[in-house]
Structure formats: C-alpha cells, structure tokens
Amino acid sequence: GQNIDQPTEMTATEGAIVQINCTYQTSGFNGLFWYQQHAGEAPTFLSYNVLDGLEEKGRFSSFLSRSKGYSYLLLKELQMKDSASYLCAVNYNFNKFYFGSGTKLNVKP
Amino acid sequence: SAVISQKPSRDICQRGTSLTIQCQVDSQVTMMFWYRQQPGQSLTLIATANQGSEATYESGFVIDKFPISRPNLTFSTLTVSNMSPEDSSIYLCSVERDGLYGYTFGSGTRLTVV
Numbered sequence: 001g002q003n004i005d006q007p008t009e010m011t012a013t014e015g016a017i018v019q020i021n022c023t024y025q026t027s028g029f030n031g032l033f034w035y036q037q038h039a040g041e042a043p044t045f046l047s048y049n050v051l052d053g054l055e056e057k058g059r060f061s062s063f064l065s066r067s068k069g070y071s072y073l074l075l076k077e078l079q080m081k082d083s084a085s086y087l088c089a090v091n092y093n094f095n096k097f098y099f100g101s102g103t104k105l106n107v108k109p
Numbered sequence: 110s111a112v113i114s115q116k117p118s119r120d121i122c123q124r125g126t127s128l129t130i131q132c133q134v135d136s137q138v139t140m141m142f143w144y145r146q147q148p149g150q151s152l153t154l155i156a157t158a159n160q161g162s163e164a165t166y167e168s169g170f171v172i173d174k175f176p177i178s179r180p181n182l183t184f185s186t187l188t189v190s191n192m193s194p195e196d197s198s199i200y201l202c203s204v205e206r207d208g209l210y211g212y213t214f215g216s217g218t219r220l221t222v223v
Contacts, residue, residue: 033211033212040219041216041217042201042214042215042216042217043152043201043214044214045206045211045212045213048211087151087152089152096154096157097142097154097203097212098154099144099151099152099153100151101150101151102150102151
C-alpha cells in the first residue's frame with residue numbers, strides 16, 4: 001500500500017558498500033523506518049527518519065528526502081550475516097505502518 | 110523495548126478449520142497490530158486492535174474471516190477462520206516500541222493449511 005517501492009533483490013560482495021533505495025507516497029507521511037528480516041524470523045528495527053538528512057548508526061546509515069519521497073539504507077563493510085531482506089516501512093497519519101515489498105540482499109564472499 | 114510472546118509459533122491445519130493466535134505483551138500498550146506475510150512477500154497490515162473497541166480492518170480483510178479480540182492492554186488474539194490453503198502465511202503481531210518510534214514484532218506464527 002501507499003506505493004512504497006524498493007528493489008526486489010540485490011547482490012553485493014563482502015566488505016563492500018550497498019545502497020538500498022525506497023520511494024513512497026508523500027501525503028500523510030510521518031516517518032520512515034528500515035527493518036532487517038532474516039529468513040524465517042521476525043523483522044527487527046534498524047533505523048528511523050522523520051527529518052531530511054542522514055542518520056548514521058555504526059555500519060548502517062539511512063537517508064531521507066521528504067520532498068522527493070525518497071529514502072535509502074546504506075550498509076558499509078558488508079558482512080555475510082547482512083544477507084537478509086530489508087524492509088522499508090512508512091508511518092502515515094501517526095497510526096499506521098505500511099511496508100514495501102522488501103529487498104533481498106545477497107552478500108557473497 | 111516491549112517483549113512480545115506470540116503463540117503458537119507454527120501450526121499445520123486442515124482446510125475449513127480455524128486457528129487462534131495469541132500475543133502477550135510484557136507492558137501495557139494502546140494499540141496492537143496484526144500483519145500477514147505471505148511466502149516471499151512483505152508484511153501486509155490486517156487490522157489494528159484497540160482495547161475496548163472493535164478492531165479496525167484494512168481493505169481486503171474482514172472481521173468474519175479474521176476476528177480479533179483485545180480484552181486488555183497486554184493481550185490480543187487473531188483468529189483465522191474457515192481456513193484455505195491461501196491462508197498459509199506468517200502472521201505477526203506488533204506494538205509500539207515503548208514510546209519510541211517504530212514497532213516491535215512478535216516472533217510470528219507460521220501457518221500451513223492443507
């Protein structure tokens with residue numbers, strides 16, 4: 001719902017940097033979240049952006065441009081354990097979350 | 110963050126039967142959310158459950174198929190009724206993260222309907 005779009009799948013090499021993009025419908029926007037989900041497990045919270053700019057948290061950073069309806073998740077120094085699905089989720093009107101289809105990241109040696 | 114206990118963790122059910130999934134939270138929360146994640150797909154919001162009122166369902170989901178109870182501020186159930194193989198999914202409950210932004214998810218219920 002809410003036209004949240006992200007690439008279906010990406011592949012990157014261990015030690016490299018990868019950027020996962022997410023675009024969304026801007027009307028009613030109240031915050032954007034990134035979640036990591038390993039196969040067979042529940043999603044876990046990674047980051048939250050409500051203002052424009054970059055939020056850095058260790059190897060992971062998340063960027064937001066509210067006017068463009070655009071965000072990205074940047075993963076540095078990739079490790080094999082980073083192989084997972086990354087979900088972009090947007091909070092609309094303060095009470096509902098909608099998730100993108102998820103990006104499956106494959107990290108290869 | 111709130112700790113959510115969800116059960117059962119998995120079940121295999123016969124078509125036409127019903128399954129009730131429970132979520133217990135270790136602190137009081139205003140809203141609880143139920144999601145479905147079909148194989149290979151992302152999460153879809155089924156409904157929002159508030160204590161003391163009827164759940165609010167998203168488009169495509171109806172109370173007769175997915176009745177929800179919310180008897181108090183720490184507990185909720187989702188029933189998947191008259192199941193068919195198309196209901197085979199992971200079902201997750203979630204709550205706000207202790208007043209922080211973002212949500213915490215239960216461990217999920219993997220349902221297979223045969």
